[in-house]
Amino acid sequence: MKRKLAALTLFATIGLTLAACSDDSDGGKSSDTGSSSSQSAPFNDADVTFAQQMIPHHEQAIEMAKVAETRAGSDEVKSLAADIEAAQGPEIETLEGWLESWGEDVPSGEMDHGDMNHGSSDEGGMAGMMDEEDMKSLEDASGAEFDRMFLQMMIEHHEGAVAMAETEVQDGENADAIAMAQKVISDQQAEIDLMNSLLGS
Template sequence: MKRKLAAFALLTTVSLSLSACSDDSGSGKANGEGTSSSQSTAEFNDADVTFAQQMIPHHEQAIEMAQMAETRASSAEVKTIAQEIEAAQGPEIQTLEGWLEEWGEDAPSGEMDHGDMNHGSGDDTGMSGMMNETQMEDLMSESAADFDRMFLQMMIEHHEGAVEMAETEVQDGENADAIAMAEKVISDQQSEIDQMKKLLGS
């Protein structure tokens, strides 16, 4: 009987030890993964926040201009560029807003007054290429014959401002996803700038 009890006690001890090792290993892996994910989400700096907060209203104004072109432009090429701008920048706005929420930072309200921004001035807002209220009204009031030219001129400057902001993010940002978007903005919008300049010259 004593031998049986001793053997049972030994088996119980071994079983508990193995179970504890297994539990410790599993929880350690889970905790490690959770920590890694948490650290990845937290990797952002002030430049990333500024990029997101400023690019949202910048994109919103580009979409506003593009929507004008869809109904007022006389050139099929201008309408196509406008559609491409809206299709690209709408989803980017949603992504930028999602990042700001994850980072615990405020997103722009979407009610920014264009009149507070100087045309291509790079003033205190830091948003180079933004049109003011008068310029937006002038674009809206242009006749079909002149709309295309004004739209292209304004959108080229607007895109150049976005490229400038994106270059700052590439240089100063920390978040890998934000930097990747900035690089895409530079590539996409520089290509559109080249297209629009060709249309102006034709």
């Protein structure tokens, strides 16, 4: 009787152990999917377009912000430019990581400058991009004149980014990409309001 009871207990223990292993394995899969996030989550053409176009868009904003470090006249504009650079740099790295994990082309620096030459109106996704003439004018300005030009150009640039992000929220599939798009809308709309306020002051 004792042997029979011991055997039953052993089988019950083995059964529970196997069940626990099975649960852990399944749980591990779902947790891995959550941790790799956008890499393993579904994505569509809208997500790819958003990432590929937002990279050069952000890079141009950073280029404009770097010019402000030495050409801006007001501390407010210098501070805004620093905030833009700090926020958009990490977003570029995230976007590049997504494209690599999705097996899609990552825009190169050389491509970015080429795209700038074609401006903003050919594709709605690239709205707000400055052309070479705009950038040259900005680089040649300084002081109060620079501040005015920078604010006007960056408002247009941000409005283009907001439009691109709104398209991603509407048409995208990847949850992380949509979340970034929502953050872009919120952050850059707040900066548009600030820049309009600085222009009016």
